[in-house]
Amino acid sequence: MAAGSLLPTLGWVFGLIFAGLELSRRNILIVSPPASDSSAAEFVLSKNYRTAFHFQPDHNWMNDPNAPMYYEGYYHLFYQYNPDSALWVSNISWGHSVSTDLVHWTGLGIAFSPSKPFDISGCWSGSATFLPGNKPVILYTGLDTEGGGVQNVAYPKNLSDPFLREWIKPDYNPLIKPFEGVNASWFRDPSTAWVGQDGLWRILVGLKLGNDGYAILYKSKDFVTWDRAKDPLHYTNGSGMWECPDFFPLGEEGKYVLKISFFDNFYERYTVGRYDEERDLFVGDDPSSNDYNLWQRVDHGSFYASKTFVDVNKNRRIMWGWSNESDSKPDDVAKGWSGVQTIPRIVSLDASGKQLVQWPIEEIESLRGKHIHLSNVELEPGSLHELEGLTASQADIEVEFELTMSLNRAEPFDQNWLLDPPKLCRERGPSVHGGLGAFGLLVLASDNLEEHTAVYFRVFNTGGNYAVLMCTDQRKSSARNELYKPAFGGFVNVDMKKDGKISLRTLIDHSIVESFGGGGKTVITSRVYPTSLSKSSTHLYAFNNGTESVKISEFNGWNMAKAIIS
Numbered sequence: 001m002a003a004g005s006l007l008p009t010l011g012w013v014f015g016l017i018f019a020g021l022e023l024s025r026r027n028i029l030i031v032s033p034p035a036s037d038s039s040a041a042e043f044v045l046s047k048n049y050r051t052a053f054h055f056q057p058d059h060n061w062m063n064d065p066n067a068p069m070y071y072e073g074y075y076h077l078f079y080q081y082n083p084d085s086a087l088w089v090s091n092i093s094w095g096h097s098v099s100t101d102l103v104h105w106t107g108l109g110i111a112f113s114p115s116k117p118f119d120i121s122g123c124w125s126g127s128a129t130f131l132p133g134n135k136p137v138i139l140y141t142g143l144d145t146e147g148g149g150v151q152n153v154a155y156p157k158n159l160s161d162p163f164l165r166e167w168i169k170p171d172y173n174p175l176i177k178p179f180e181g182v183n184a185s186w187f188r189d190p191s192t193a194w195v196g197q198d199g200l201w202r203i204l205v206g207l208k209l210g211n212d213g214y215a216i217l218y219k220s221k222d223f224v225t226w227d228r229a230k231d232p233l234h235y236t237n238g239s240g241m242w243e244c245p246d247f248f249p250l251g252e253e254g255k256y257v258l259k260i261s262f263f264d265n266f267y268e269r270y271t272v273g274r275y276d277e278e279r280d281l282f283v284g285d286d287p288s289s290n291d292y293n294l295w296q297r298v299d300h301g302s303f304y305a306s307k308t309f310v311d312v313n314k315n316r317r318i319m320w321g322w323s324n325e326s327d328s329k330p331d332d333v334a335k336g337w338s339g340v341q342t343i344p345r346i347v348s349l350d351a352s353g354k355q356l357v358q359w360p361i362e363e364i365e366s367l368r369g370k371h372i373h374l375s376n377v378e379l380e381p382g383s384l385h386e387l388e389g390l391t392a393s394q395a396d397i398e399v400e401f402e403l404t405m406s407l408n409r410a411e412p413f414d415q416n417w418l419l420d421p422p423k424l425c426r427e428r429g430p431s432v433h434g435g436l437g438a439f440g441l442l443v444l445a446s447d448n449l450e451e452h453t454a455v456y457f458r459v460f461n462t463g464g465n466y467a468v469l470m471c472t473d474q475r476k477s478s479a480r481n482e483l484y485k486p487a488f489g490g491f492v493n494v495d496m497k498k499d500g501k502i503s504l505r506t507l508i509d510h511s512i513v514e515s516f517g518g519g520g521k522t523v524i525t526s527r528v529y530p531t532s533l534s535k536s537s538t539h540l541y542a543f544n545n546g547t548e549s550v551k552i553s554e555f556n557g558w559n560m561a562k563a564i565i566s
């Protein structure tokens, strides 16, 4: 039986018990007749929206991942946390959890919170660096007595404690104040530091000047005194505030990725290039690195403020990113929590050296349980094929669609579509019949299919090759109209002519659907709240609304166990 079908009953029973004890306002809501009080139903639902294998604190608000690191046998994740509420509001502190496998987590409470003049209005995002002798140190943005951003340092109190529970904020903070002409409201998010050819430490800080976004470079000999470099590492005109700059070597010798969180539209984008160490500049491989609109999206969905770290334990670079809620503030208050971290992703560059590839850490596979395998399932035009046997609200799905026989039926491509893939997804939703597509998965589908989230592809003929569009359409994800239910989309940089197939991995975890197209070249994270999660069991389907057949050459689906996250 799917978990979803048991939960409403349990929720109702718990509700009656709690209400009987008159424990809290929230529980009393449940005894009201469901027909006349929708908030009762919402509370039952909220239990089902909580994720089972994604990181989230026990309760309250979480946003950016901070200072991820591996130290003395433990992975550390810090995060932006409001200890007092499921909303952002104020008193933003650093929550802290540790893990030995990046899957199961032990909460250690709060690492530090606003307490000094240099951070009394908030301890905002930052990053970890290892000083010689394997000594971790954190740089973070503090909001001072006036609410302006300054950059601070914090050191572990006891390096013999592998949990790094206590942190000291020296009184010589702040290390870096906004320079002349800078509005302190737009100056934040120090990066991990690296050492340049001259032996000096370097960091980036995000900044807005006018409406231009900057990654400002600072240098230091001793991690205390920091001087601004003559030039920013990089900037773009008209892009608005640059948050959470991340700059790291990846792939072949000399390649660097510059990742920025663009505050104006909450898009995460990256560009690939080289690091000119003489001049301390990022030099993009393409002229497009000067036009932020042409940078690639890291994730086309609900994903922001990402940060990478080097996992020295397994010699890989891992990216964390925050996925915010798409429900309402009252929902968040009722749920008692807001925000999850996406599954940590290994990042690499593909053979072209231009394309970021993201893939969930293999450790997450330790949660895989019951396995369903299918091969050579023909999806005729107009077909809907239920993929049965899984707990479809908590699953890991890998599927490969083969199109070799029908590629000549792809519709012609219009280059203008490259500018706005989400618009194309909206205009050509899953019910629009094309030559090749829409085909894909319907996840978190209700019994009657009225609620479903479509994760699908369309293939177009570009004259000589093919363009592959990937969409996650949330518009029918929930019967509740007031929710944020966009259609997300991006193109997948695969060679259809050569491969003839396209792969999709989707991690479904109650209110989050994380999808990796083309082996992780295009990623879309969605937050969805089907009312059916508590009312009925949840279903998974494959569908094809193209006019040509598509074959599922391979399907592997697993139930996922619940991770222990305290």
Ligand SMILES: *[C@@H]1O[C@H](CO)[C@@H](O)[C@H](O)[C@H]1NC(C)=O
Binding pocket: 083, 084, 091, 093, 110, 113, 114
């Ligand atoms: C902020 O949060 C910390 C940690 O929970 C708490 O000790 C402190 O009292 C809070 N400050 C305010 C002003 O609420």
Ligand SMILES: *[C@@H]1O[C@H](CO)[C@@H](O)[C@H](O)[C@H]1NC(C)=O
Binding pocket: 158, 159, 160, 161, 162
């Ligand atoms: C530092 O941490 C270690 C390991 O937890 C502990 O044994 C030691 O007592 C701590 N030292 C201090 C001064 O707290």
Ligand SMILES: *[C@@H]1O[C@H](CO)[C@@H](O)[C@H](O)[C@H]1NC(C)=O
Binding pocket: 183, 184, 185, 186
């Ligand atoms: C600085 O930015 C804040 C937030 O956008 C704005 O309210 C304020 O007016 C700006 N200050 C100046 C001096 O421009």
Ligand SMILES: *[C@@H]1O[C@H](CO)[C@@H](O)[C@H](O)[C@H]1NC(C)=O
Binding pocket: 235, 236, 237, 290
């Ligand atoms: C930004 O605009 C200025 C002034 O128009 C121009 O000099 C500069 O080259 C532009 N920079 C970039 C990176 O496009």
Ligand SMILES: *[C@@H]1O[C@H](CO)[C@@H](O)[C@H](O)[C@H]1NC(C)=O
Binding pocket: 265, 266, 304, 324, 325, 326, 327, 484
């Ligand atoms: C969070 O969710 C809302 C939908 O309520 C969305 O519009 C917003 O841009 C999201 N992202 C961030 C980073 O807040």
Ligand SMILES: *[C@@H]1O[C@H](CO)[C@@H](O)[C@H](O)[C@H]1NC(C)=O
Binding pocket: 382, 429, 430, 431, 432, 442, 454, 543, 545
């Ligand atoms: C596929 O097309 C049919 C007929 O137009 C439509 O009823 C159905 O809802 C479509 N499937 C999806 C997933 O939109």
